[in-house]
Amino acid sequence: MILSRRPDIERFLAKPDGQVRAVLIYGRDAGVVRDRANLLASKVVERPDDPFDVALLTDGDLDSDGARLEGELAAQSLMGGRRLVRLRLTSEKVSLDKMAAEALAAHAEGRLNPDAMFVIEAGNLGRGSDLRKAAEKAAQAAAIPCYEDEPGDIARLVRETLAKDNVALSTEALTLFVARLPKERGVARQEIERLALYLGPGSGRTAGPQDLEDFLGVEPEASLADAASDAFGGRLAEAQASLRRAAQEGEAGPAAVRAMGFHLGRLRRTLTLAKAGAGLQEAAKASGVFWKNEREFLRQARSWTLDDLDLLQAEILNADRLCKQTGSPDQLIAERLALGIASRAKRKGL
Structure with missing residues (x-):
């Protein structure tokens, strides 16, 4: 049954x-x-x-x-x-x-x-x-x-595990912490236990969002954004390192493929706006590029073309489809996609 x-x-x-x-x-x-x-x-x-x-x-x-x-x-x-x-x-x-x-x-x-x-x-x-x-x-x-835990399941796991050490999170802090936890339960449990040590077992402390700032550090999604930028910038070794770091943080292959698709979308919007007459820097800002990443993004935008991105779009869609197949090696699929993008970027002089 x-x-x-x-x-x-x-x-x-x-x-x-x-x-x-x-x-x-x-x-x-x-x-x-x-x-x-x-x-x-x-x-x-x-x-x-x-x-x-x-x-x-x-x-x-x-x-x-x-x-x-x-x-x-x-x-x-x-x-x-x-x-x-x-x-x-x-x-x-x-x-x-x-x-x-x-x-x-x-x-x-x-x-x-x-x-x-x-x-x-x-x-x-x-x-x-x-x-x-x-x-x-x-x-x-x-x-x-x-199947993967729902946010409510993870929240319950966090509350129950922390309660064993007589520490807790406020409602706002719990929401923030659950959103940042790795997807794989074994890794998530380790992070919860690490948080209990950080808060002080037996202290009776209830932490708020501000108390978690030093503990949480950089968002896991940042590793995927870095991986996508590195791939489109021709830096294969850095892209692979970012992908593997993201995997350790619980972000699987499908999320990595989506991050590369998201980066492609920003490049496409930027180039489309520039083609319509906007300045490249103005177009990048309109596409939501963060100011710290602007210089690298503009370097890429000057090398990639809309035709290039059309060809890559098909590959990203195919990778996304393959990742969703039962038993697929999704992390390997994401790394192969990054390799293909970085190789093309290299040939463009990036």
Whole structure:
């Protein structure tokens, strides 16, 4: 069965259905996948880190010993309680996907140890995945897709995590902090814990927006804007560095592609205004170019043409389409796009 609605997922994780023997939790956000798997594990066994009741396997274990997974699922708990078998898949190997699917199907049917719970954590599985199909089809299994957190989910996570250290944020500060957090939950959680240390654990402090100025520093989006400007300016190494910095801050490939499209749009508007008779500097200001970036932007505007931008627009649209395909290497797509733009800029003398 498929559990895709948030209330259904939360209800199941809080009180797992006793008839379900296998649960597949998958999605692009590894942090959400891991959090949900940990919560489920805590409901299945009293001590999720106890090696007598819990077996934890990875891709490497399946690669080195193909029979081990079914062996662990058939084994009984050494302490007499319920047994938990966890499998963490990070590889996209078709052979491992198929192996896990076969084990899930067998276990869901009760052919192994019917009292054991099988929990699988996986990445962004496509519809063609055998493992995903098996979990969705089996009556005694559940498939839980994980999507990016909504702002409300992140806000709740921030409040709950900070409360453990007896610190808090005002409503305005919370809104600001949530807007600036990385999208990936694991990285976001690290930032929240870092904020708790910054505010002083146990201090009882409630911070306002002004208290976060030094902590927040430069906006993550600035890295993407820098990457786009560097690409159109022919500085490939700098563009790649900015893209990777943005990725560490939680900005994925699609956002990077959009940033390059936004920069192209400003160049197009500037050149269109200049063609209509406006001065280049006046046109740049009318296009919203920040004064600190004006000199570099004007350097680029003197080299790129509207025909050049028309050709690049098609490439950016294609990159954006590719990024939205299931399982796409979106960060690599963004870096390849930046490489292509920077190479053209170099040929123009930039």
